[in-house]
Amino acid sequence: MTAEARWRSWSGVKKRLRASAATEELARAKIVAKTLEGGHAMQLTKASTIDDLATEWIETIRIEGRRREATIEAYERDIRSLIFPALGGVRLGEISSPLLE
Incomplete structure (x- = not known):
């Protein structure tokens, strides 16, 4: 399975992320991990205020x-x-x- 996402850091840099794994859930987890590489990343959801x-x-x-x-x-x-x-x-x-x- 492959997951894709567009991501923008708080400094404004835009990236297209892609990850592959055995399941879609694992592929998404890899994308989240990529956003955490190299610095602080926010962990916000729709339920965050x-x-x-x-x-x-x-x-x-x-x-x-x-x-x-x-x-x-x-x-x-x-x-x-x-x-x-x-x-x-x-x-x-x-x-x-x-x-x-």
């Missing part, structure tokens, strides 16, 4: 080390004060354009 996403994103940009700590702290402050109160508990699978408008 915007709070989870924001927390993972902050951790990822901190690990990448491309932004100053003061910048990351400003992002955290804005997320806590502007996004979490309104949308923090919303599940990723429930996000829609009308909800965000």
Whole structure:
């Protein structure tokens, strides 16, 4: 069996991933493993919340080390004060354009 996926890292790099294995489930597991190679990868699902996403994103940009700590702290402050109160508990699978408008 073969599984394919398109994947974009948080730095914006797009990749097409392909893996083969005896079963589709094992092929998918290989794709997940490929996304974890070479650095931190988020483990989010449709049941994850915007709070989870924001927390993972902050951790990822901190690990990448491309932004100053003061910048990351400003992002955290804005997320806590502007996004979490309104949308923090919303599940990723429930996000829609009308909800965000």
